[in-house]
Amino acid sequence: MTNNILIENQYKRSSLFEKENVNYLVRILKRFNTVPKINNINIITSTSEPTVFKIVPNKSIIIGSSFLDKPILALVYLRYGIEWQLWYKALNAEKKDVGLCDIAALEVIRIFYNLLPKDDKEKLENLDYVLIDLIKNDIDLNVESSLINEEIQSFHGLKNANTEIKESWKPIIENLAKPTEYMLMSGGDLRLNIDEIHLLNKYGCRPFPRPDAFTFASSTASSVSNFAFDKTDKVRSILIRNSLKNGFENTTIEFSELLKNNLRHIFKLNEECEIIFSPSGTDSSLQIAALTQIISDKEITHILVASDETGSGVAAALKGCHFENTTALNYPIKKDTKIEGFREVDLIQIPFRDQNGALKTAVQLDQEVLDAVINTKNQGRHIVLHTMDQSKLGYQSPSDEFIKKLNSLKNLSIQIIVDGSQLRLDPKDIQNYLNKGYIVTITGSKFFTGPPYCGALILPKSVNKLIHSVKNTLPKGLTQYYNRSDWPTSWFCSNELSDGYNYGSYMRWNAAVVEVDRYYKTPILYRNMGIEMFCNFVNDSIKEATFL
Template sequence: MRRENMSTLSASLRLQAVEAPISQDRSRSAAAMAELFGPLDGLLRGGGDPRLDIDPTSGANEYGCQPFPCPGTLSFASSTATSISARAYARAADARDSLMRSAIAIGIDGAFEARIEAMRDELKAHLGISGTRADVIFAPSGTDAQLHALFLTRALRGPALTTVIVAADQTGSGTADTARGHHFRTATANGVRVRKGEPIAGLAHSVASVALPLFDDGGDFRPQTETDSRVLSAIEKLVASGSNVLFQVMDSSKLGWRAPSEACLEEISVRWPQQVQVVVDACQMRLGRPRLRKYLDRGYLVIVTGSKFFAGPPFSGALLVPAVLSKALDAVPAIASGLREYSSRSDWPMQWSALRARFPVRINFGQWLRWEAALEEIRAYYSVPDEFRLLALTTFRTGVERIIASSPLLRPLPPQQKPEGAGADDEELAQTTIFPFAIRRGDRLLSPSDCRKIYRGLARDALDAVSASGRGCAPEIAAKPCLIGQPVALNEVEQGPVAALRISASARLVTETWSLDLDTAHDNLQRELGHVGAIVSKIEWLLAHLDGLNVMETPHAS
């Protein structure tokens, strides 16, 4: 917005404040408008998880990301978090300017509600689920959306409920708490202080959970047939005991895995149509639009995010609710009182007038702006021709697999073996887009703590983290900030805990390499693979200096 326009708007708002009657609502609206005029960077990191907080020393959050564009960073971290792009940052700035103008005309509450409702339609259009196929509940994160899924399932199936989590060892760190209706952090996105691990009022009563990990006791991935068998056995026992089930499906995990199989899901639908509600953890958003539509048409709830694959700024979640459930949900007689600390009225679709009226009127600018940024990334991705999206992801997969295999210090993890024809519903995302690897040091693989040191060293100029006498001769490699997917713990029985890091393809990889000139597009893709090679070189450099590497320990974020 031009400076003179900002002055005009500011003067108009000051005049409004003087002339308006003094009331609680007016005071809240004035405070909201004052917040809206704050720095855009501050708004983008507000109204979310404490992991968005900026460390004053590094200038980055716990993921190593910043709330403004960082074009000099080599970023392949879309399985974790990514700094906002210049394109998405401009979209957020324009969206704020537009909301300011609307707020002067109709008031901040009405303007904000109208914009959020329009974003539901925009998200559905981009994902190919326009019309009445689904409703959208916005949330600060995918973890918050899990609480919404639990609340809605309790309303539909009754309070006696058990959450069954498949791939529980590859989902978000908060899932163990949200599956039981417990607080998963020490503060909600709305700034309410809570006690992590304690029950959420009105949500946790008569709720239990069952965790089904993908790793077996020997540290290996379970065969698909074994995972399916464990899922069916757990659900059968729970239903026989009189419990209804919220079954959380994984699509896909931190390591790129999907569970259970299609055959298992079909059997569950046939055997227990009234006792089991399926919710799909699709937070990674590495699935095709036809598969997403199939899930919704089956009556599944689906958790999505605008970050991860689409590379919007971290912490933008949503729960997609199939149309078959919508009418019943609006008739819910009451809400869990503790859920009011996590959600606001604007998060819920306007057509659910009875349900949404039970939530407080509260404006979360950070959540809104992060979704504005994410919608721009999603729009840009699906604006690229189908053929190039497939070409880009295929070229990247081949190149990254070759680069990782060529390093004597990296051990790639095996990809999931998929049945013939399993990718038909996934469009170009049938391609592998997450490339996990362990790191060798001598005859051992790195522990989670050492992997975190490597992860933090990658994200910064690491030259000052190593003594001058031990730096070697690669300052240009050591100095380059690099973001990749943070460590994922593996269950390696023989040598103790180990972890894997991840290089991930994102929607931004596609949009930033696309060109009408195919030679230019090819060169752009090779440039990105060159960046992957530079990251591997920095990993090797950091490994050589691991003992003398001085990087600050931070809490594990997932």
């Protein structure tokens, strides 16, 4: 085709580079960073056919120059075309099943459109284009109608050999025909939702890279990095291909186990230590509360150390109560009400600070915890002691000396939990805790800057063995929170949980593992040097800021 040029050359003399349009174009180009990267697919603009949009399977996407006068329109069409090519490549030998590409690309572009800022949607409001009409008029994108949609097929000119959707496609489309940024904010509660203006969640983070913001490993949440996002986006492509080849269920189970094995390798954990992923650190607390109820027949008391520096929903979760108004599986519930199947427990909260806001001494904290343990022991109750190793502000309690004293107490029914959610721990610290029989909670979204939220429990061999032998089932209300696949397959207790897979949790952990792996592959000398230099810089900056 004559008068065709690569898209990167098209904008060189465009009026879009005039001063008043630059900010808008930059914003669109930033969003283009979330589009999958595919090898050997050229994006070509046509000046001879300014209204053309054509997909040449496995080769190129041709887009008319008129689209480029409306960058957001071009973005939507190119996002569709690239997604179509991604699924076409995944078909391997089954190239006749192009209907799957149509279906999946339509589903992805619908979600992609919904994630656009409100201003960008308004720019598309009065445009008359096939894709835009399908989306904005809420035309049913069910798979049967997509298979026979001639307008969609005209983009690539291929005839679909199947007139009915294959049963094996359905779970693949349902779970993987979604933009990576959407997957990173799915499978969690309302805290992951973003506003339609700035595309930020309640913590000021996005489910796609935000390079214009400085996110220095927040103690709460960070936006995903470019590197981790690209790696996770690549994994989605691999999962699509493997699901079509080997089956969705086998591929998903292998992916989940791969993530767990990667964590075991990074932290040098014993294979008999069990890892359970959760949608957030607070969900991990709910898992602990549930496991405690099936392990012990005694009345239970949770002693929560550093209650003023844990997640805001942890106390409710430990009491077996809903901590948000929706669950990770998107069930609407009422915050602070009891979850079905949980029996009543006591909760003793021991904050780091006194009523005046002053930090308590280590001796004071140790004594408060000891008093709580002894009083609870004398009541004949089972104790779940939640200790803290590195709080949001960097504190630890109780002390190692206190733990040694605990070991001298007789007839003590206790399980110790280490809140390592900030994950400012070395592998040897985690190994040491597990060797002592402690359960460790971690997240990948704090120090290691994985996307929010990704929590996990690490259970030592002794606890794993105990739960494996239990013939009680988890509280019934957890069917609204977790799938059976979230828990070890060998455990009887989780047999009655929901079917399905939490891909949002998996993908967030994939991004987090990428960051953790990068960190530990950096020589320790450079790690320590970098952290020290950064801390010194921050300290000097504060001293030089006269307004502080």
